[in-house]
Every structure is written in C-alpha cells, then in structure tokens.
Amino acid sequence: xxxxxxxxxxxxxxxxxxxxxxxxxxxxxxxxxxxxxxxxxxxxxxxxxxxxxxxxxxxxxxxxx
Numbered sequence: 001x002x003x004x005x006x007x008x009x010x011x012x013x014x015x016x017x018x019x020x021x022x023x024x025x026x027x028x029x030x031x032x033x034x035x036x037x038x039x040x041x042x043x044x045x046x047x048x049x050x051x052x053x054x055x056x057x058x059x060x061x062x063x064x065x
Contacts, residue, residue: 006034025054
C-alpha cells in the first residue's frame with residue numbers, strides 16, 4: 001500500500017493518477033490538491049523519508065526531459 005505523503009491517506013497507486021517524481025522516487029496522491037501542495041514544497045513532506053512514502057524509480061529508467 002502507498003501512502004499520500006501530504007494527507008496520510010492509504011492509496012492503491014493504480015487508482016490514483018496524481019503522481020510526482022522527486023529525489024529518485026515516485027509519489028502518489030489521492031487528490032490534485034495534495035499533489036499541488038507537494039509540488040510546491042516536496043521536502044516539507046518527505047525530507048529523508050522518501051522510501052517510506054514513495055516507490056523507487058529503477059536505475060534503468062531513462063528520464064526524458
């Protein structure tokens with residue numbers, strides 16, 4: 001189970017399209033509002049606790065800018 005780092009809601013990440021990548025992890029959100037708050041200041045919500053709230057982006061995934 002994935003936890004929304006902003007509001008703490010347990011999520012099934014297949015049901016929630018709101019997601020953000022930060023510091024090598026993908027984070028999922030239960031609402032657009034939570035995703036927006038995270039986008040504005042991600043460190044406020046996950047500083048040093050990325051593995052607790054996010055899914056690690058595999059090293060073989062190439063980032064497209």
